[in-house]
Amino acid sequence: MSSSKPSISLLAYIIIILLVAGTCSAELTVAIFNTLPANAPPLDLHCKSGDDDLGPQTLGLSQMYTWKFYTNFWGTTLFWCNFWWDGKHAGFHVYDSTMMPYEVHGLLHFVYEARPDGFYFYTPDTYTSHTFQWQLVKKWE
Numbered sequence: 001m002s003s004s005k006p007s008i009s010l011l012a013y014i015i016i017i018l019l020v021a022g023t024c025s026a027e028l029t030v031a032i033f034n035t036l037p038a039n040a041p042p043l044d045l046h047c048k049s050g051d052d053d054l055g056p057q058t059l060g061l062s063q064m065y066t067w068k069f070y071t072n073f074w075g076t077t078l079f080w081c082n083f084w085w086d087g088k089h090a091g092f093h094v095y096d097s098t099m100m101p102y103e104v105h106g107l108l109h110f111v112y113e114a115r116p117d118g119f120y121f122y123t124p125d126t127y128t129s130h131t132f133q134w135q136l137v138k139k140w141e
Helices: 004-023
Strands: 028-034 043-049 053-059 064-069 079-085 088-095 102-104 107-115 118-124 132-139
Touching (some): 028 088, 088 107, 088 132
Antiparallel strands (some): 079 088, 102 107
């Protein structure tokens, strides 16, 4: 009988550690800006993860859509979005654990702009760790 108590205590300890570790990750933000031309149709998008469906959204000119989240304990959180504009489509991962965020005052951001030729990501410059630049990550199809 006494041998079952340590395993229950160990299981409870592991569960508590997992719960605490999951709440200690940094809050992340994804931001998508519509910088398409004036008088252009709106940008439609639909973003999801394995756990969350953020639902369809429509962005007018100069509008922004953002959401905040925490990564899961295993570091496998993945968000992807599908975009539609002017008869064109683009779909890609907007967050995974390998991406480098734009950090402002300790807050981590993943920032995108929709432009007429595709989507740009605000990313660290490959030559310096202190400079950021816009990089084309997905062209319209």
